[in-house]
Amino acid sequence: MRHVPVSNDAAAAAAAAAKILDLCSVHRGAGAQGLSMCSPCSAKFDGRTSQRIGVGDGVRASAQEAHRSLVQSVIATGFENDGQDQPTAGQVPSLTSSNNFINFCATVPNLPITNGLQIKTGSCNPAPMGVIASTANMPSSKFVFPANGATIPANQNFTIQMAISHLETGHFVNANENYFSAPQVVNSAGDIQGHSHVVIDKLTSLDQTTPTDPLNGFVFFKGLNDAAVNNVLSTTVAGGLPAGTYRLASINSAANHQPVLVAIAQHGSLDDIVYFTVSDSGAAAPPAASSAAAAPPAASSTAAAAKSTATVGAIKGSNTGKTPGNQGGFSGKGNNQAAAPPSANKPSNGFGRGGFRNGRRAL
Ligand SMILES: [Cu+2]
Numbered sequence: 426m427r428h429v430p431v432s433n434d435a436a437a438a439a440a441a442a443a444k445i446l447d448l449c450s451v452h453r454g455a456g457a458q459g460l461s462m463c464s465p466c467s468a469k470f471d472g473r474t475s476q477r478i479g480v481g482d483g484v485r486a487s488a489q490e491a492h493r494s495l496v497q498s499v500i501a502t503g504f505e506n507d508g509q510d511q512p513t514a515g516q517v518p519s520l521t522s523s524n525n526f527i528n529f530c531a532t533v534p535n536l537p538i539t540n541g542l543q544i545k546t547g548s549c550n551p552a553p554m555g556v557i558a559s560t561a562n563m564p565s566s567k568f569v570f571p572a573n574g575a576t577i578p579a580n581q582n583f584t585i586q587m588a589i590s591h592l593e594t595g596h597f598v599n600a601n602e603n604y605f606s607a608p609q610v611v612n613s614a615g616d617i618q619g620h621s622h623v624v625i626d627k628l629t630s631l632d633q634t635t636p637t638d639p640l641n642g643f644v645f646f647k648g649l650n651d652a653a654v655n656n657v658l659s660t661t662v663a664g665g666l667p668a669g670t671y672r673l674a675s676i677n678s679a680a681n682h683q684p685v686l687v688a689i690a691q692h693g694s695l696d697d698i699v700y701f702t703v704s705d706s707g708a709a710a711p712p713a714a715s716s717a718a719a720a721p722p723a724a725s726s727t728a729a730a731a732k733s734t735a736t737v738g739a740i741k742g743s744n745t746g747k748t749p750g751n752q753g754g755f756s757g758k759g760n761n762q763a764a765a766p767p768s769a770n771k772p773s774n775g776f777g778r779g780g781f782r783n784g785r786r787a788l
Contacts, residue, residue: 554608564589592677
């Protein structure tokens, strides 16, 4: 096997990558079902320790010894191509690498290594993306409560319920020390092992058209760390919310809190978003005129769900999602994920750093 030694001038990046093991060789060896590919952006190999790693065991890629060389079998030779051999108007050349970008972070010395931390000012993460879920294993979610267009009473506990598929929930790591620090992995059926999060943003109206503020605009955030019950994840918003209009979204994630990654660029949303109204009277509020008609179909089921889950609690509108115990950390998507026509090859800028932020204290 051909090894690509790590150069001394990139020692800093290499040291930071010392925990990364060769997941791709691991998965190939295990012959896991449902794996469509593995994305090794900075893999390294430890022949000894990888022998005891298996797919579906909640692999934690930590404490691997320093075997700072690449195995030829995991080198993604396609990374040497900048993609411009298939020109498309406006398409930019990809960054390229012949060594899986193992020392990429050395090219941005102004940034600290992410190192498992949620670094508010930005950082460079050397962990590979890992196992990319197959098209048969793409996660999807849909809110059951509040339903899209629902109106719920103000300042009363309510329980968010979200149906989820193809995500083996209940897998979450320490968000303070292992943020983005290991590759995505899947279970024996090919479903990503991870968890979800829900976030509620306050809106000025249901038909708000200005972008929300991801840093300061949300009023509730919660990591859904427990395993789903009957394929439904839930969490209670203690004290409810003040009257107003809101957006509720999911952030379906792998165990290390990174948003889920799947095999193809063109797919239905892997997350759900619903819009709802919180009313002092609890009565149906007149949201945006044009959308009012869309609400009634869900009203009956929503009301039933509200009765079964909502209880009157202490009114603490500010105690939602910003208190200890709420898992933090979510990542903005990269900006280069625009879907292209099916026939188009779409070279991806593998290093479009999505913005990420330091979430509330991690659980
Ligand atoms: Cu998380």
